[in-house]
Amino acid sequence: MTIAVFEEEAADREQFQRAFREAVIQVVPEPLRQETAGAAANAEVLSVFVKSEVSKEVLKTFPKLRFIATRSTGYDHIDLAECAARGVVVSNVPSYGENSVAEHAFALILALSRKIFQSYERTERFRFNRDGLQGFDLLGKTLGVVGTGRIGRFAVKIGCAFGMHVLAYDAKPNAALAEEFGFSYVGTLDALLAASDVITIHAPYLPSTHHLINMDNIKKVKKGAILVNTARGALVDTAALVWALDQGILQGAGLDVLEEEGALYEEIELLSRGFPKDQDIATILRNHILIARDDVIITPHNAFNTTEALQRIVDTTIENIQAFLAGAPVNAVPTPGA
Ligand code: NAD
DSSP, X not given: OEEEEESOOTTHHHHHHHHOTTSEEEEESSOOOHHHHGGGXXXXXXXXOTTOOBOHHHHHTOTTOOEEEESSSOOTTBOHHHHHHHTOEEEOOOOSOHHHHHHHHHHHHHHHHTTHHHHHHHHHTTOOOOTTOOOOOOTTOEEEEEOOSHHHHHHHHHHHHTTOEEEEEOSSOOHHHHHHHTOEEOSSHHHHHHHOSEEEEOOOOOGGXXXXXXXXXXXXXXXXXXXXXXXXXXXXXXXXXXXXXXXXXXXXXXXXXXXXXXXHHTHHHHHHHOOOTTXXXXXXXXXXXXXXXXXXXXXXXXXXXXXXXHHHHHHHHHHHHHHHHTTOOOSBOOOTTO
């Protein structure tokens, strides 16, 4: 049996080989795409990550394929209808880094509230004065958590540990969670924006949450608040964000995710290939403006990237493949229309 592992972290290879001693483990460092698929056409099992594009065309390359273990929670990079038509089962990793992402949100919050980057840049130049480096305490401030699912609840916990007054907004409030952790839900997003000194977003990206923070409601944000987004870039309208920073409505932003971040990462390639229509060039330009600003900290979609979270991903992926091979798949993602 051949198991092909695409977009592989160097350290994972050994773990796959140890778990599947009888199998041929074929490792391809690049994402699975039309151009790379031929490298492992014999595979019965594929493991991929989020940059792979498991389209109908790509799936045609694998006549023996029976199972795909994506090492991510999301599976919008896989054509599930085509998988179902071909009898290919798909499993995901439902959870691996809830605390990791919430901890990263707080890394961004603290970096902004204590001007860590400005301080660091100054001492790097052997300057030790404190002009312009005054920050603010988190103790006693109001933290607004948007989305109290797996990650959001860790953000609530960490906020409580800092002595913050925690408010939350969720499309489906969880009264038992609020009672257990000691925070309150507000009835509308506007109410949360108006009351919070620090806003952290942990809602999913869906058609209904596109530009959840937008030109209309960003005006309601409490003056001088900071906004942190570790969820998905398009939850925040980039134009509204730049405007609110310019107006001083927001005093800063911490972003692990950007709208059109994929296009930003591949800018040099895009220049030679041409911009696909659905990528918004204005948003890419605004991302450049955000990157250049001193009051904005951007990290490269790195919130999940801890040793522990990555190990949880590999462990669950191996368990998913073992369960499938034993005839009892776990973490199988629903077939469209089922
Ligand atoms: P989850 O599904 O457990 O929780 C999401 C919560 O958001 C739910 O409670 C849901 O009811 C709520 N919600 C849905 N629509 C809402 C709306 N319109 N307004 C407010 N709340 C709403 O998801 P999770 O595991 O906590 O992940 C949250 C997001 O974090 C994911 O969408 C994912 O995109 C992102 N994420 C980012 C990274 C990273 O590395 N930056 C890693 C993992 C996940």
